[in-house]
Amino acid sequence: MAERVLHNYFRSSSAYRVRIALNLKGLAYEYTPVHLNRNGGEQFAAPFAALNPQRLVPVLSERGVDISQSLAIIEYLDEQYPQHPLLPATAADRAYVRQLSLAMACDIHPLNNLRVLKYLSGPMRQADDVKQAWIAHWTKAGLDALEQELARAPQRGRFCFGDTPTMADCCLVPQLFNAQRFNIDLAPYPTLRAIDAECQKLEAFAQAHPARQPDAE
Amino acid sequence: MAERVLHNYFRSSSAYRVRIALNLKGLAYEYTPVHLNRNGGEQFAAPFAALNPQRLVPVLSERGVDISQSLAIIEYLDEQYPQHPLLPATAADRAYVRQLSLAMACDIHPLNNLRVLKYLSGPMRQADDVKQAWIAHWTKAGLDALEQELARAPQRGRFCFGDTPTMADCCLVPQLFNAQRFNIDLAPYPTLRAIDAECQKLEAFAQAHPARQPDAE
Incomplete structure (x- = not known):
């Protein structure tokens, strides 16, 4: 298991937000694709549906913490990794x-x-x-x-x-x-x-x- | 002008969120109604439309700062007023x-x-x-x-x-x-x-x- 995994779909614009944030912070991650439009939607099947009951990408998994919702992920990254702040000072x-x-x-x-x-x-x-x-x-x-x-x-x-x-x-x-x-x-x-x-x-x-x-x- | 004004609509569930947060923190505010369903929608007319180009309630106005989007308001209140934290410690x-x-x-x-x-x-x-x-x-x-x-x-x-x-x-x-x-x-x-x-x-x-x-x- 990689240290950091982004459960992802190339065209999801909420996943795209998180990829940008990870890149801005220079954080490497493993890309795990979840195809939203194949096999009836891979987000509805195990193991992803258990990871996120919302059945939506992205999910970030890092050191036993699984976070869904792109803005929650970005805020988390910003709190954990101070390089290149994604929120201003005041x-x-x-x-x-x-x-x-x-x-x-x-x-x-x-x-x-x-x-x-x-x-x-x-x-x-x-x-x-x-x-x-x-x-x-x-x-x-x-x-x-x-x-x-x-x-x-x-x-x-x-x-x-x-x-x-x-x-x-x-x-x-x-x-x-x-x-x-x-x-x-x-x-x-x-x-x-x-x-x-x-x-x-x-x-x-x-x-x-x-x-x-x-x-x- | 009151120190703190919430531009509000009684039935808006996003405004309702902010009212709860203000009450939990014990922060008094002036309630300025913006009727979403009267006069073609008061949110589309001046002065509200200039205050928030999204034409959505709520907006919090406090000491010259106007903030829209309920979660942005709640996060702001939580950062400014430490009593009764609305976000956990880690x-x-x-x-x-x-x-x-x-x-x-x-x-x-x-x-x-x-x-x-x-x-x-x-x-x-x-x-x-x-x-x-x-x-x-x-x-x-x-x-x-x-x-x-x-x-x-x-x-x-x-x-x-x-x-x-x-x-x-x-x-x-x-x-x-x-x-x-x-x-x-x-x-x-x-x-x-x-x-x-x-x-x-x-x-x-x-x-x-x-x-x-x-x-x-």
């Missing part, structure tokens, strides 16, 4: 970075993830264009608010907060990746795109990209 | 409480909040029974996983973690309130109901209940 600034992160992790991503899209086309029998309108609606609502917030924020630097990447950037890059995958026009989001471009220059972000994972298709 | 235990909280804040609540239900019945023209099936599906998926997790957890005490309420309990009680409001059968969740019953004994939880807020209908 309570108000940490609140700001958490607020940005949660705006994506609560109010954009969960509405558009695989299990919700499957429910729309499965039990609800919605056509592809209705599903696409759903994705566009929630993505745009979320990105519109983020753009408005970040465009005016004195805290913003090259990244969401200041000039080094934080947890908020770990969330932003996968969220924009997702948006592009679903053909959302990013033209109305110049601030978000500028931050994304800064992130893409860093190896920690590049190596976390879905296309570069061992289970990429 | 990194692994904090990760566990955050994981439980995020399982509700990301994967149950955002799928069933007012704006989503309005989208289902509005642009998607779904009948009430389809909407009710949607609510039941995501609530049960979330509560099933939480019950399974908490029933087996050695960390559980009278509350989600140990014998004093944490951020996870601030999330659980509003989530169960919501589930009951939508007629979800709570019989399959004995562990969750037992924790809820312990919480209900405390004045901090009772005073935060939607029915006891100044804008309650």
Whole structure:
């Protein structure tokens, strides 16, 4: 058993957040793929379903501790490994970075993830264009608010907060990746795109990209 | 201007979380109602829309700092006011409480909040029974996983973690309130109901209940 295992799926944007955080901190990990779309969903079978009753990736396993929920994992990594802090130094600034992160992790991503899209086309029998309108609606609502917030924020630097990447950037890059995958026009989001471009220059972000994972298709 | 203002809506379960946290810490606040369902939604108009571009309650305003996202607010309160800690002492235990909280804040609540239900019945023209099936599906998926997790957890005490309420309990009680409001059968969740019953004994939880807020209908 490796010292640190990330139960992972290349295209999961919440797993992508954690991969970025691990890379920023320079922490090596074993990549254990959990294929969300094969064999009826490997997350529903043993051993993963016992590891995380939510049946969602990612899960980080480290020294007998298993943690699910990407933001809980990132906060844990930040507390355990002080190199490259992913949260700022003051309570108000940490609140700001958490607020940005949660705006994506609560109010954009969960509405558009695989299990919700499957429910729309499965039990609800919605056509592809209705599903696409759903994705566009929630993505745009979320990105519109983020753009408005970040465009005016004195805290913003090259990244969401200041000039080094934080947890908020770990969330932003996968969220924009997702948006592009679903053909959302990013033209109305110049601030978000500028931050994304800064992130893409860093190896920690590049190596976390879905296309570069061992289970990429 | 009061020292501390909570922009609030009595029935918002994310606002309810923050009211519990403020009460547990014994922090007085001014209650500023933002009616989500009147005048086309007061959250879409000035001054609230400028305060929070996400147009979502709650927002905490304190000494010139405005924070949205309930979990960001609770973490901020916990860092600023050490009385009655809402997160445990070790990194692994904090990760566990955050994981439980995020399982509700990301994967149950955002799928069933007012704006989503309005989208289902509005642009998607779904009948009430389809909407009710949607609510039941995501609530049960979330509560099933939480019950399974908490029933087996050695960390559980009278509350989600140990014998004093944490951020996870601030999330659980509003989530169960919501589930009951939508007629979800709570019989399959004995562990969750037992924790809820312990919480209900405390004045901090009772005073935060939607029915006891100044804008309650």
